[in-house]
Amino acid sequence: MPAGRGGAKRWLTRRRIIQAVLVLGLAYVAIPLISELPDVVGALRDARPEWLIVAAAATFGGFVCAAVALRACAGLAISYRDGIEMQVAATFTGTATPASVGSLALGVQFLVAHGQPVSIATAVIGLQNIVQFLVHVVLLTVLALVGGSSVDVLKDAPSGWTLLVILGVALAVVGIALGVRRIRDALAEVWQHRGREAAEHLTTLVRSPRRLTASVLGAAGGTISSAVTLWAVLIAVDAGSHPVTAAFATMVGATLASAAPTPGGIGAVEAALVASLTALGINPGTALAATFGYRIIATWIPTCLGWFFYNRLQRRGMI
Structure with a gap:
């Protein structure tokens, strides 16, 4: 074999190919945002730095909370340092792939490296996302009941009849889908291989008050930290103090980020945040x-730092 071909083969390792794909994905979603940079840089140049530091600290707190939640759901003595590094690295992989697929896969790899079988690791990551979703819904409901009047969040909500029609259509679509045998068989297979284990882990979690409390507080802390980050940024750019508005906007943005087909929810999240903030009076x-x-x-x-931690975790055999 020629030396040049052998050198290329040694350079094109699986690790480098994955990193190249992730970096290209980041470049693809970042380039369209460059046109907005002059206005953003101008506004941030005049921002109050002390509040930007508060925002950065809140973001770091979110990674700590996510690491706590993962440790509780997995039931493993995972080092908090390793857990935080993995959560930051997941920002890199999640932003480079659609619908947070990369961050979920990284979480599974991380747990496998800590001794859990792939099936159990997948169930644990699924359990963590279930807890996060439930806590997110509860917090959003509480916020709407307690602070909804202060921002008039329901002023543009559709009428009751409209919601009933939407619900009816959704139920009809689900019913038709379940009537297809192939879809039923696929769902049954997913339940057999993934859902059953996730349900068993959820039962175990509920029976352990200490782990359940840690997972719920970790999930809630992640949501609250995002709200605090936006709230601090609003103060930094002299938009006033709007904690309830920031909480509503970040919860809507997080919901779209998980559902949007774009990598990291890029575009959809920005549009949702701007629309939410303007609708709420900003x-x-x-x-x-x-x-x-x-x-x-x-x-x-965090995405830039995540690339560093992604490589660090790989070198240490953590993923």
């Missing part, structure tokens, strides 16, 4: 600056 220009400032602190800086 000036459009200020809302745009706050949104991009929030995304830089909560997503793009």
